[in-house]
Amino acid sequence: MKKPPQCACCGNKPAVGRGPYRRGFLSKLLALALGALALAVPAVVGLISALNPLRVKGQGGRFFRVTSLDALPEDGTPRRFPIIADRKDAWTLFPNQPIGSVFLRRTGPSEVKALAVICPHAGCFIDFDAKAGGFLCPCHMAHFDLDGKRTDEQSQSPRDMDPLEEVEIRDKRDVYVKFQRFQTGTPQRIVEA
Amino acid sequence: MRKLYYWLDDRTGALGALKAFREARVPGRACPCRAMPFLLVFAFLAQGITGLFMLMYYSPGAQSAWESVHHLQYDVTGGWILRAAHHYGGQAFLVLAGLYLVGMVLRGAYRAPREFVFWTAVLLVLVSLGSLLTGDLLAWDQNSQSSTLVRTKFLALLPGVGAGLFKLAAGGPDFGHLTLTRFLALHTIVMAGALAVLLALRAWFARRAAAMVQDEVRFFRPFWPTQFLINVGVCVLFLVVIGALVASHGVAGPERGVELGAPADATDFYAAARPEWAFMGLYGFSNLFPGELKLLPIFVIPGIVVVLLFLMPFIARLGVLGHALNVLVLLGLLAADAGLSWMVVVEDRANEHQQAALAEGRRDAERARELIALRGGIPVEGALTLLQEDPKAQGPKLFRQHCASCHAFVGGTDEDIPASEVSSPNLFGYGTRAWIAGWLDPDKIKSDDRFGKTAFRNGKMAQFVKDTFSDLEKEDEEERDLMVAALSAEAALPAQADLDKKDSERIAEGRDLLADCTDCHKYRKGGSLGTAPELTGYGSRDWTLAILANPAHPRFYGDRNDRMPIYAPTADDAKNVLSRRELELLTDWLRGQWVEP
C-alpha cells in the first residue's frame, strides 16, 4: 500500500489522547463566531459603500431665479417653469439643466404664489388643466384647485399640493423661489433633505 | 472502456447520479400535469441564457442604458428577438409560478407534508415579481423610468425609514446612473440567484415530501424516459408560445418585438406612466384608497395576503372546510386582481389625458428613432438631447405650454393642438399660401381662425380687406392670388421652396402689387415701421423669431400689441421668459423646418 502523502505542516501525525475526541463547547462557539465574522467582513465593506446614497443631499433649500414677472399672466393662470441649475448625477455634471419645476401664479400686481409640481401622492408631475381651471395629477387622477387644495371627494393625494412659501420679487421683475422638495406619501409636509 | 467508466464513477460519482436519475420514480402514470416543476426550471434557465446575452450588450447609465437597448433592438442581428424572448420569458415565468401555486392549492398538494414545497412556490411568485420590477427599469424608456419612480417612491410611505429606503434604492436623491447600476445588480444577481436557490430548495423539499408518502402510493412509474419526454415536450410547447408572443408585433419593421419608448428624461415625468400588467391589479386597488391611507393597499394588505398564503397549509389542517376556505380565498384574490386590472384598462381607454400623453410618447419614440437614423448614430450626450434639440419633437410641447392658451394649431391632422380658449389666430400652416390667403379673405379674416377674437377684429386691416377683396371679379381674384404667392414667398418655407421657384415670375408680379400695402406696412423699400407689422421677410425665420421675442417692437405691433406676451425682451436668456433656443425650436416647428428622413 502506498503511504498517503505527507503533510508539510502536521506530518499527518495521529491524534493523541485518551478516549474519543471531544468537541469543546468553546471551540464550537469560536468556530461559528469566527466564520460569521469572516463572512461579515466583505459584507460590511460592501455595505459601507452601498449606504453612501444616504449621505447625498438633494438640491433643495436654495433660492433660484425662476422667471420674470412679465411671464405670469395677469389673470392668475398658473404656469409651469423649470428650475435651472447645475445638476449632478453621480459622476456626471450637467450644466444648466432643469432640476425641477414649479407652478407660479400671479395673485396680485406684484404678488406671486408658488406651488411644487411634484404630486404629494407618489411623485408624478402635476399638470395644469386649463379646461377644468385647476390642477390634475395624471398618475392617479388627483384633482386640485388653483390654490392647490384637493377637490376630489376622496383624493389619491394625502395632502394638498405643496406650496413653496418663500417667493421673492427682486428688482421689481425677477421672481425668485426657494426651491424645496417634500416627502411624498405622508399626510404631513416633510421637507426632503 | 469499462475501466474508464469505473474510474470516472470512482472519482465523480457520475454513474451513481445517472443511475439515480434513471431510477427516479413518479407516483402514478406519466402525465403532463407533473411537468410544471421541470418547466419552471427550464423557463428559468432560458431566462438565464437570454439574460446573459443581453448583458453583453447592456450599458447601465443614464446616457447609455436606453441607447444600448436601442442598439440591441435595431442594429444587432436578432437583437429584437433576444430582447422580446427575455421580456416575454420573464412574464411567462411569473405566470408559470402562479399557475404552479394555484394548481397546488386546487389539488390540495400544499398540505402536510408538503408545506415547504408550497412556501417555496409562494416565494417563487414573489421573487419573480421582484425580478420583473427590477428588470423593467433597465430599458430606461419613459414608461419604465417613470412608473418605476412612482413605485419606488411608495417606499417613502413607510414611516421613519421610508425616505432613506428610497435613497438606497435609487442610489441618491434622484433617479440616475446609480439607480440603473443598482437595479442591474439586483436583477441579474440577487433576483436571479434567489430564484435559482428557490428552485433548488423546491426540488429538495418535494423529494423529502415524496419519500414520506412513498408507501402510501401504490403505483410508481419510472421518471425516465416517458415522463422526461413529456416534460421536454411541454417545454417545447412553452417555447412555441414564447415564439408566438415574440412575433406578435410582426417580424419586420420597427414595431417588431417589444416596444421601446422614447428615452427617459430623469428631470421630467412621463404623464402616461402605467405599471406592467403584473402590477396593474395592485395599481387599481391602491386607487380605491384615499391618499392618507395608501400604506394599507400598498404594504399592509398585500403583506397580510402573503402571510395568509403562508398560513394556508395550517388552515388546511382544519379539514375539508379549511381547504375549501383556502381555495376560495385564492380564487377570490385572482378574480379581484383580474377585475381591478380590467378596471384600470377600461378607465385609461376612456381617459383623454392618458391617451394624449400616450400618443405623444409614441411620437417621441418614433422621432428618436428617426433622428438616430438620420445622424447615423447617437451623440455621446445621449439620445435624449437629440430629441430635446429637435423642433419637430419640442415644438408642440412648447406651443402647448406657452401658446395654446390663446392660439390654436388646428388643421385636421392628428397633430392638432386646440387652444384652451381661442383668442388669437390659428397658426396651423403658418406662412403657407393657404394661411396667407386667409388674411386676404373678407370672411376669413374676421373668423376665430384669424382676427375674430382679437382687438383687430374691426381694425383697419379687416376693413381694408373687406373693401378691397369683397365680390371680386375673375382678374381681381387672380391679382389677389399673386399677392398671396408673393407674401408667402417672403417666408421662404422649406416645404414651399419648389413651388416658390416654379412660380418666380408670378411672385415677382405679386411683389409689385404688394406695394399697395405700404400705406400702413413697411414692405421692402416702401412704407415705414410703426403702424403695422413689416411685410419684408414676413413669416421668415428671422421675422418669426423677432416677433416671438417681442411683438410690441415697432417692427410689429408696437404699442397696439394685443395680449401677445413678450417672450424675450432682452438679449440675455436669463432675463427672458423663453430662451433663444426655445424660440428657435418654436419658430422652426411653426415653419415646418426640421430634418426628415
Ligand code: FES
Ligand atoms: S402621483 Fe399624483 S395622484 Fe398619484
